[in-house]
Amino acid sequence: MGGMNAVTQGRPSRQEAQRRAEQVAGFRRELQELEREGVLALGLEERAKVERYHGELLAALGRQFDVDSSDAQRQMSLGMRIASLLGAITLSAGVVLFFYRVWGLLGAPAQVGILAGVPLLALFAVDLAARREKTLYVAAVLAALATVAFVLDLSALGAIFNLTPTPWVLLPCAVFALALAYAYGLRLMLAAGLVLAVAFVHAIMASLAGLEWSASLQRPEPLLALGGLVLAGSFTRLAACREEFPAAWRLVGAVLLLLPILFLSVWPEVFSYMALPLAFQTALYDAAGFVLPLVGIWIGIRRRWPELVNTSTAFLVVFVYAKCFDWWWAFMPRYLFFLALGGLSIAALVLLGRLRSRMKAGVR
Amino acid sequence: MRRIGLWTAAAVVLVSNLAVVAGAEWNRRREPEAVMQLTERELALPAAIAENTALALNLRWIDPGNWRRLEEGQPVVPWFDREKLEAIGFDTSTPLTTETVFRYRNSASRRTFAVLEYDGDAWRRLEHAHADAGAAGTSARSRLVVVDAGNDARALRRKWPDRTRTVIVSAVAAVAVEDSAGGPLVLRGRIIQVFPVQLNVPRSLRGPLEPLLQEGERRAEGGPRYQVTVRWGQDAPWISAVRRLPAVR
Numbered sequence: 001m002g003g004m005n006a007v008t009q010g011r012p013s014r015q016e017a018q019r020r021a022e023q024v025a026g027f028r029r030e031l032q033e034l035e036r037e038g039v040l041a042l043g044l045e046e047r048a049k050v051e052r053y054h055g056e057l058l059a060a061l062g063r064q065f066d067v068d069s070s071d072a073q074r075q076m077s078l079g080m081r082i083a084s085l086l087g088a089i090t091l092s093a094g095v096v097l098f099f100y101r102v103w104g105l106l107g108a109p110a111q112v113g114i115l116a117g118v119p120l121l122a123l124f125a126v127d128l129a130a131r132r133e134k135t136l137y138v139a140a141v142l143a144a145l146a147t148v149a150f151v152l153d154l155s156a157l158g159a160i161f162n163l164t165p166t167p168w169v170l171l172p173c174a175v176f177a178l179a180l181a182y183a184y185g186l187r188l189m190l191a192a193g194l195v196l197a198v199a200f201v202h203a204i205m206a207s208l209a210g211l212e213w214s215a216s217l218q219r220p221e222p223l224l225a226l227g228g229l230v231l232a233g234s235f236t237r238l239a240a241c242r243e244e245f246p247a248a249w250r251l252v253g254a255v256l257l258l259l260p261i262l263f264l265s266v267w268p269e270v271f272s273y274m275a276l277p278l279a280f281q282t283a284l285y286d287a288a289g290f291v292l293p294l295v296g297i298w299i300g301i302r303r304r305w306p307e308l309v310n311t312s313t314a315f316l317v318v319f320v321y322a323k324c325f326d327w328w329w330a331f332m333p334r335y336l337f338f339l340a341l342g343g344l345s346i347a348a349l350v351l352l353g354r355l356r357s358r359m360k361a362g363v364r
Numbered sequence: 365m366r367r368i369g370l371w372t373a374a375a376v377v378l379v380s381n382l383a384v385v386a387g388a389e390w391n392r393r394r395e396p397e398a399v400m401q402l403t404e405r406e407l408a409l410p411a412a413i414a415e416n417t418a419l420a421l422n423l424r425w426i427d428p429g430n431w432r433r434l435e436e437g438q439p440v441v442p443w444f445d446r447e448k449l450e451a452i453g454f455d456t457s458t459p460l461t462t463e464t465v466f467r468y469r470n471s472a473s474r475r476t477f478a479v480l481e482y483d484g485d486a487w488r489r490l491e492h493a494h495a496d497a498g499a500a501g502t503s504a505r506s507r508l509v510v511v512d513a514g515n516d517a518r519a520l521r522r523k524w525p526d527r528t529r530t531v532i533v534s535a536v537a538a539v540a541v542e543d544s545a546g547g548p549l550v551l552r553g554r555i556i557q558v559f560p561v562q563l564n565v566p567r568s569l570r571g572p573l574e575p576l577l578q579e580g581e582r583r584a585e586g587g588p589r590y591q592v593t594v595r596w597g598q599d600a601p602w603i604s605a606v607r608r609l610p611a612v613r
Contacts, residue, residue: 100418102417104418104570105417112385146373150377150380159562159564163560164560172380181369210476211472211475212473213475216472270470273472
């Protein structure tokens with residue numbers, strides 16, 4: 001009973017509960033294999049005790065967290081996640097297009113009332129959905145809709161009153177998304193909120209420097225520091241207060257840190273503030289493009305952070321291909337260029353295969 | 365956690381909306397920075413979109429710095445020179461050579477203020493220059509011309525005090541390099557954007573413009589079909605009146 005108490009009573013998250021349910025399913029499958037191969041055979045009394053315990057555990061987890069306890073349920077959940085994402089996109093598009101269709105027929109007070117009312121109504125709907133459905137799929141859709149409605153609210157107010165665009169509009173949008181994320185444990189809202197917050201800081205820094213803030217993304221160098229800050233933030237209590245949030249912080253931080261390096265390395269004259277000599281800068285970003293993702297892969301494997309490993313690996317592949325194009329495309333015959341890329345890919349596969357074998361040997 | 369997050373999100377919505385509406389109301393109660401009577405040439409109707417019933421007029425303006433030079437040896441915008449660029453905040457310390465042209469042309473644009481003069485000397489000079497060069501007619505062009513730029517709006521207003529002919533607007537400036545054949549490379553500035561891009565037409569003032577939405581784009585020789593009174597507040601402009609103009613024969 002100790003195990004069941006630990007999961008069902010100690011304020012665990014839905015993710016912990018789902019992992020426990022999958023652990024039970026994995027145990028049952030392995031036990032079947034062991035019995036089939038004659039390695040192990042549980043006595044009737046022991047089998048009954050284990051079955052009873054697992055049955056009660058899964059029932060409790062199902063009641064409290066609505067976890068998936070079978071393969072069919074897990075596949076259904078995946079379908080529900082896809083449906084909720086599509087639902088968020090289409091509902092949001094519908095709201096925006098509906099407003100553009102009717103707003104010319106309304107006076108300013110009615111326009112303002114509807115603009116402010118829709119996100120507030122959506123917030124109420126999010127709370128209602130979260131109370132009734134433990135999986136929070138519908139709540140996530142409505143939260144995305146509320147966020148889009150709020151962004152539309154501020155954008156449309158700017159158009160109604162002929163306001164000059166300002167980076168300060170990003171701040172309430174970021175606070176709104178983060179408030180929803182932390183209220184209901186929504187990772188998509190967390191990612192959106194972090195991106196908006198970083199965009200706000202980036203734009204404000206450009207604005208204070210006198211630059212045109214809306215074009216500040218053309219100079220992504222400040223994102224390197226901001227991405228690093230977000231990565232560092234994944235170790236703080238702000239990220240750790242929900243079990244699934246540190247991974248989201250790491251993912252957003254890694255993307256914000258690595259993606260600008262791709263552009264800065266390949267086109268420094270276009271995307272850089274050119275504070276340093278061009279040759280030095282190019283070498284610096286080239287080195288960062290190779291070293292940082294390797295460090296990310298190493299740390300991700302050691303700490304078992306798959307989001308960091310996957311992001312770093314994906315970036316490294318794209319970066320290597322981009323640099324090869326940058327260095328060789330102009331002077332190599334086309335066939336030789338693609339053969340060289342293919343050879344690089346095979347070399348990478350061999351290297352990763354040897355690394356994997358070493359890790360397996362280490363596990364034994 | 366849920367209650368705090370929910371109420372925080374709701375408060376953000378309410379406070380943001382209140383702040384914008386209160387700010388707009390305060391802007392309209394204060395003495396306007398400028399009041400102008402603009403026509404269809406300066407505030408053009410947008411293309412009709414079935415899915416969008418909103419009506420906002422496109423603000424059209426001219427920066428001669430964006431035109432090709434019309435007189436040999438004479439820059440079109442003599443005032444937007446290297447000194448003005450430095451005053452706005454652009455770094456022009458690097459010598460201008462063929463190697464550094466790309467760097468200058470790729471400089472990050474900067475937010476500043478621009479002075480738009482309506483139907484003034486700058487417009488008449490451009491009209492004459494076009495006529496002398498045998499270029500196409502200017503009767504359909506906007507008469508709002510950029511005549512100055514700077515980071516201090518008050519200083520610009522002191523220099524351009526006529527509030528019925530000039531308005532100070534938020535704008536975006538960029539570096540341009542003049543490289544006419546055989547001549548030296550010269551650093552110039554130009555205004556690439558002015559805010560706001562569009563002016564919303566309140567529902568109560570749309571009446572005179574509704575029939576024109578069906579008419580479509582006017583022909584250049586027809587003359588402007590409407591006149592719009594625009595009040596430019598300290599923070600934002602707004603349309604206070606719209607009237608049809610008699611057809612020009």
